[in-house]
Amino acid sequence: MQPMDFFAKPLKLTSDFTGNTMKALTITIASGKGGTGKTTFATNLASVIGKDRAVSLLDCDAEEPNCHLFLNPHIVSAEEVTIPIPEVLPEKCTACGICDEVCEYHAIIVIKDQVLVFPELCHSCGACLRFCPEGAIIERGKTIGRIERGNAAGIRFVHGFLNIGEIMTPAVIRRVQKEERDADIRIIDAPPGTSCPVIEAVKDADFVLLVTESTPFGLYDLKLAVDMVRQIGIPCAVAINRSTIGDDRVNAYCRQEDIPVLVEIPDDRKIAEAYSRGRLISEADREYENLFRNLWKSITGLVEKKRTDGSITENKRRS
Amino acid sequence: MKEIVIISGKGGTGKTSLIASFAALAKGKVLVDCDVDAADLHLVLDPSVEDEGDFSGGKKARVLDKACIACGECLTACRFDAVSVPEASSESGIPVINPIFCEGCGVCFRVCPAEAIAFEPAVNGRWFVSKTRCGPLVHARLGIAEGNSGKLVSLLREKARTMAEEKGLPLILIDGSPGIGCPVIASITGSHHVLVVTEPTLSGRHDLFRVLELASHFRIPVSLCINKWDINPDMTEKIEKEAGNRSIPLAGRIRYDSAVTKAQIEGTTVVEYTDAPISGEIRSLWEKTVQNMGQ
Numbered sequence: 271m272q273p274m275d276f277f278a279k280p281l282k283l284t285s286d287f288t289g290n291t292m293k294a295l296t297i298t299i300a301s302g303k304g305g306t307g308k309t310t311f312a313t314n315l316a317s318v319i320g321k322d323r324a325v326s327l328l329d330c331d332a333e334e335p336n337c338h339l340f341l342n343p344h345i346v347s348a349e350e351v352t353i354p355i356p357e358v359l360p361e362k363c364t365a366c367g368i369c370d371e372v373c374e375y376h377a378i379i380v381i382k383d384q385v386l387v388f389p390e391l392c393h394s395c396g397a398c399l400r401f402c403p404e405g406a407i408i409e410r411g412k413t414i415g416r417i418e419r420g421n422a423a424g425i426r427f428v429h430g431f432l433n434i435g436e437i438m439t440p441a442v443i444r445r446v447q448k449e450e451r452d453a454d455i456r457i458i459d460a461p462p463g464t465s466c467p468v469i470e471a472v473k474d475a476d477f478v479l480l481v482t483e484s485t486p487f488g489l490y491d492l493k494l495a496v497d498m499v500r501q502i503g504i505p506c507a508v509a510i511n512r513s514t515i516g517d518d519r520v521n522a523y524c525r526q527e528d529i530p531v532l533v534e535i536p537d538d539r540k541i542a543e544a545y546s547r548g549r550l551i552s553e554a555d556r557e558y559e560n561l562f563r564n565l566w567k568s569i570t571g572l573v574e575k576k577r578t579d580g581s582i583t584e585n586k587r588r589s
Numbered sequence: 590m591k592e593i594v595i596i597s598g599k600g601g602t603g604k605t606s607l608i609a610s611f612a613a614l615a616k617g618k619v620l621v622d623c624d625v626d627a628a629d630l631h632l633v634l635d636p637s638v639e640d641e642g643d644f645s646g647g648k649k650a651r652v653l654d655k656a657c658i659a660c661g662e663c664l665t666a667c668r669f670d671a672v673s674v675p676e677a678s679s680e681s682g683i684p685v686i687n688p689i690f691c692e693g694c695g696v697c698f699r700v701c702p703a704e705a706i707a708f709e710p711a712v713n714g715r716w717f718v719s720k721t722r723c724g725p726l727v728h729a730r731l732g733i734a735e736g737n738s739g740k741l742v743s744l745l746r747e748k749a750r751t752m753a754e755e756k757g758l759p760l761i762l763i764d765g766s767p768g769i770g771c772p773v774i775a776s777i778t779g780s781h782h783v784l785v786v787t788e789p790t791l792s793g794r795h796d797l798f799r800v801l802e803l804a805s806h807f808r809i810p811v812s813l814c815i816n817k818w819d820i821n822p823d824m825t826e827k828i829e830k831e832a833g834n835r836s837i838p839l840a841g842r843i844r845y846d847s848a849v850t851k852a853q854i855e856g857t858t859v860v861e862y863t864d865a866p867i868s869g870e871i872r873s874l875w876e877k878t879v880q881n882m883g884q
Contacts, residue, residue, distance in 0.1 A: 302627045303600065303601060303629070304601045305601010305767075306600075306601060309792065333767075333773075333799075334598050334599055334600075334767065334768055334769065334792075334795075334796040334799060336599075336795060336796070339792055340791075372699060374647065374648065374693055374695050393692055395694030395696055397694055397696045401699065434769060434799060434802045434806055435774070435806045435807075436770075437739065437774060439768075439770040439771070461767075462768075463627050463766070463767075463768075464731075465625075465626040465735055465772075466735070466736040466738075467770065469689060469690075473689075485853050485854070486629075486632050486853050486856070487632060490632055494626070494733060497733045498733045498734050501733055502689065502734070515847065516850055542820055545790055545792075546788075546789060547824075548790075
């Protein structure tokens with residue numbers, strides 16, 4: 271499938287909320303299936319890169335962030351994540367019903383002369399206040415989560431948490447993504463799946479590493495993830511975790527689709543134990559330190575190659 | 590009619606493998622795969638589709654090039670960064686709307702002074718009602734990069750309830766998705782019981798407590814299963830103790846066994862694949878879950 275032409279270098283660079291452009295090389299670690307090892311790859315990669323270079327790790331799995339359990343960052347600042355929600359000024363409102371008409375999410379409804387707002391349904395599109403003829407709607411921030419910034423052994427660290435019961439995960443991820451845009455290297459840990467939260471975590475990446483396992487579930491969900499990154503038009507490669515537990519079908523699929531498999535990690539009790547205790551395998555074991563160093567070399571090699579053959583344009587696509 | 594949902598917080602703890610085995614054990618039920626953006630249950634149940642249809646969870650906007658006057662109103666009005674002018678159109682200035690980023694709010698359509706934006710229902714996925722050897726399965730495929738997963742989950746649950754009523758089946762078994770967000774909330778609200786499956790790792794524990802909080806937020810009774818408990822027995826005990834302190838009933842422990850992957854490769858469920866001790870553990874987990882639900 272050809273990448274869509276929306277991602278060909280746009281004329282206009284500043285449609286982002288921030289207006290920032292970005293210089294960082296951004297690598298997102300994603301997977302269709304959950305529990306394949308995204309966090310293991312993100313934290314170990316950041317740790318080995320951090321030994322020689324400045325690196326930032328952004329944990330964008332805002333529903334269940336786990337990178338902090340392995341890096342134990344010293345948190346230096348925190349900020350609430352808010353989304354704008356309409357508030358009706360009763361003294362100006364004439365209950366004309368236009369806000370109700372223009373809201374696609376039924377988040378604001380007018381019954382007789384009463385206007386009711388349902389914040390949990392609101393997507394913060396701004397339609398209601400834009401089209402209110404009386405100027406009777408303003409926006410206030412509703413807290414849906416928080417971000418925290420910190421440092422962990424030379425790694426600059428940011429993660430986002432969605433508050434329990436909230437659903438606007440993409441908004442928290444979008445907020446995390448605004449951080450560390452001036453860094454040299456950004457490693458992003460994405461949520462599982464292929465729907466809207468994942469898109470937010472993947473869309474600014476120069477390169478996506480898809481972590482899978484050699485099982486039928488792993489393969490099926492990998493195919494969905496490959497479709498996703500191809501639709502967005504970002505180059506990707508695959509890492510096979512616990513490669514010895516299943517069969518060879520993941521490798522066969524990658525060969526057929528011409529997707530590089532950069533590393534295969536066997537099912538190793540040492541990794542499972544380190545993981546279960548929140549330790550980094552690349553710190554506990556020299557062999558794995560080398561493995562992650564080599565993986566990083568392979569990634570940068572591929573990114574360099576894709577840059578020269580033109581399939582990665584400057585990462586100013588949508589930022 | 591009762592609905593049981595399996596969720597986990599953390600991904601990859603074994604939700605789908607366990608519910609597939611439950612499917613083979615339980616009588617008189619409808620199965621629902623609500624993990625709509627990475628649905629895997631059908632891979633071990635070999636479904637034959639009996640009914641299917643498109644799912645539309647919202648609208649999407651599209652620029653009508655011939656009518657567009659390139660005024661740029663839509664570019665500034667969109668809050669989701671979905672409208673841009675591609676290089677190929679830099680001379681005409683006619684924008685395109687990226688369907689992946691379009692949130693379906695309709696603001697561009699409404700601000701356009703030239704009526705040059707179409708705003709129509711989009712197909713976001715497809716639902717299926719299938720026959721399997723373990724009973725009827727309601728499942729879906731969410732389009733790649735689509736939102737509206739919560740609405741699709743609600744649609745699947747609705748179809749399952751209708752079917753259970755029509756066929757007089759007393760139970761609906763729901764496979765949920767990882768996380769605590771939109772599809773998970775849509776899977777558990779209004780259900781009768783949630784079985785949380787975790788693993789004895791620091792991440793599993795961390796995510797478990799977020800998901801327990803979510804279930805308690807929606808006042809849904811919960812029981813707990815620790816899968817692959819023997820990869821870290823100390824952590825298993827710690828989690829069980831913490832759960833006990835919160836009066837969360839334990840439904841069982843399941844050992845680590847490579848038969849889980851082998852069954853998957855054979856396209857079958859663990860309890861159908863082997864008589865090894867793990868199958869006994871899954872059986873008693875299922876009995877205990879039914880008991881916990883009754884209380």
